[in-house]
Amino acid sequence: MNVLTAIYMRPPQDAFSREVKPFIMESKKYVNRRSAPVHGQANAPRRWFLYVVQVLTGKHWEHHSLDPCYFLQRRDSKVVALLGLHVDDISACCLDGYDWLLEEVKASFVWGSEWEKDDFIFVGRRIQRQPDGGFALDQTHYVADMSNIMKTKTDKYPEERLIAHPELVTEFRSGIGSLQWLAGTTRGDLSAYVSLLHKKHDELKVADLIQVNQVLRYVKATTTAHFQVFPISLESCMFVAYGDSGFANAPQNKSQGGFVVLLTDKAALYGEQPAITAR
16 A cells, blocks of 8 residues: 655745745745655655656556566567666667657656767666667776775785774675676676675685785776677577586585576577677
8 A cells, every 4th residue: 555644844945946936935834745755755766666657657668577667668569669767767779660659758757867879878887789789788987987996905814814804894895896796787707706705704814805806906907898789589599508517616615606598599509699698
């Protein structure tokens, strides 16, 4: 049940507000009742989401069956436009001839800046349209801003426990947090390192912090690394999975395993084909 609580506020006293409604603004007899969510309300994000859904479904956008923040438009059972919602950011695309669907969405809200296309940053990912119709995704801008992430030089014994040095624990968390964000977004090549470096708080050693620094140096040396989304026909696509494991390669003789799932064309059964990493 959506319970709405009335919120009242004293009229603002700035010059602009006084000019709009001088009588009400100058009188101490009146208070304003909020008609929309305000920043800080616990239910504001939910109410905003419901409003966006109301607007989109009113324009015949359908919820995706697997993600409530993903919408699609169909024409004659064919998907002609897609739209993803992340808080108050939207990413959308459409087939040729259906740009008007996106223009309708654009006209339905007030935007803080002009829409960008073909080369832009969305939720921390840089997306670049390629000549073949595909996209390249990277986080070059994020890696460039990682100069504030530490590369600690320490003379402490590698086997010394990190818990005895709170300042080093903080630096470890900062480094591993940055690496985890990259690994789960565009840098799958970091996944194995991040997996091995995740340990219980009281198990961390100075050697782990040194290892984090080594991986960060690798990231800096491979700033332009990215993955590419190729245009693949849905009528002839298939999934391919690769798996591997390392025996007793993790701390306490534990074994580590991993897998990669790819989307490619069925022609890959007979020859080399481009593939998309499923993330």
